[in-house]
Amino acid sequence: MPLSTQSQADDEQYVLVASLDNARNLSNILKAIAFKDHAIFSATPNGLKVTVEDSKCLQANAFIQAEIFQEFTIREDSVGFQVNLTVLLDCLNIFGGSTAPGVSTALRMCYKGYGYPLTLFLEEGGVVTVCKINTQEPEEPVDFEFCSTNVTNKVILQSESLKEAFSELDMTSEVLQITMSPSQPYFRFVVKNLKLLSTFGNSGNAHYDYPKDSDMMELFRCDKTQTNRYKMSLLKPSTKALALSCKVSVRTDSRGFLSLQYLVRNDDGQICFVEYFCCPDEEVEE
């Protein structure tokens, strides 16, 4: 592979080198959080974390462990930079993103450190492209202070059942209401159908109920009945992650903050995670 012919000496100058035989293992998961142009990259010896935020109310994180990469070398404890995610994805797909079996784009991502651009070496079928993307100083991602000890309700569902619900839900509704409860209705989404505002004045609503003993429900741990509302516009981007995932965990904490964690399997069957944090629209007392 041409990329490996790069001299070892070059590598000394990079604080981060990450290689993938199949760039799609990175690009697919990044697409699931690409609802804003800019992303904060944070690399540690454990792997790569990419964060995208929206108006301090929504945060999406993609975790790609070091083991996913064919090579992952980091010379510092933590390397961070901000980069235009749209441009990065365009580069990763520079060869057209064909899905023909056996044909994949190889990637070598290198970063020299503060002030240097992010360099991507991409190769497919013997053709090599070098992309240099300017980096910015990374912003501090919002800390949603969502910790496991504060979690009041948690369910883990197989994504299949949710995927359909979300595709049917009236996405023009402003608000999505989620109820989690140890008793009926257990796990419920409610959407008000503003789009269907008829001449009769009052709009209707729709709700989707998932019983705790459904075979789609892998884990059901709800201590307290909670109903929270979230802006649909904030949650819409998460449907991309949902589409890629096979399982999703939905957790709410005592403040009503929502954490959605998606388990995504990449082309090679390896597991990555995508996480969405969303703050509630308004507390609804049940």
Add this chain to the structure above:
Amino acid sequence: MKSVLPLFRCLTSIERNVERCQISITPPNDQVMIQFFCRHGITKTHNLCFQESEALQAVFASHLSPNVLKAPARLLSDMVMHFPVSQEEITLSMTPLRVSLRNYYEGGDDHMKNMYTEMSLHPDEFDYFQIGVESDITFCLKELRGLLSFAESHCLPVSVHFGAAGKPVCFSVEDMVLEATVVLATLIDSESRGPSQPTETLAPTTPSCADAAAAVLPVGSCEADSRKPQDIAAVMELIASSQGSPIINPPALMLLLPQIDDSNKLSVADEACHSATTTPASSTICSLLFRALSSEDNDGCAARLPVLAFHSDEEEEDYTREQSCYT
């Protein structure tokens, strides 16, 4: 209907996942609840608001119709296929020797620009052919197309019952689980005079009818005695010539849902009618419609044909009067 259709749109996913669908109304809510009980215990519930209204009832004895045709939906579809999609009305003619369809255009102004299409079928083409009276009936094609595509998708035969021009025509399909009837008014022959009606041919399905296929048309009926003779002539003429134009917006008609009967409304409608002579043809039609909607069917006056629909209320009349200002 528009609110309900999206719920049933993804047929494949419904077939795959939904085990049972339940539609219910629980008073005192003004909401109808449509529930899908799906696999894995998942339940999807949709609540939609609705408004109470009385459904129009077609008072039409189709079994008394002198003329009857029955054919697979496919045959009728093939017949209407030859007419442009924009064709508003067609004329169905029946003689002992043939059944023909031709397009109908209003007025003579631009008749040089129109394309006239006529097609005929031999009576043998039909599964059932009964002719009691030779007639030419003109009715709205658009309404028929909807029923035909429905019938065709279910491979059902369509029965057509009709009589002389001016009497309603009834299209019906039935199978084991459903029966659908569409009654359309037909244009009266403009040569004939007398107390029988100017008729209406345009009316979409009223939204209150749960059965989408059972569309009922209000038929304009006038109490001949209460109108000045010249009005009748004017009205008759106006109607015949204005059939072609899409005078009434479906939304306007959709509002003409029958409400609680109020005999006071009759007088209001009268006014509407009398003002008809000074307003353009389109509003005349609107006024007549009111007339029909508000008059009672009870008197059994021999000079009047039965009213197919009744009741309207003030709001709606105001709306239509407003409409007529803009036409």
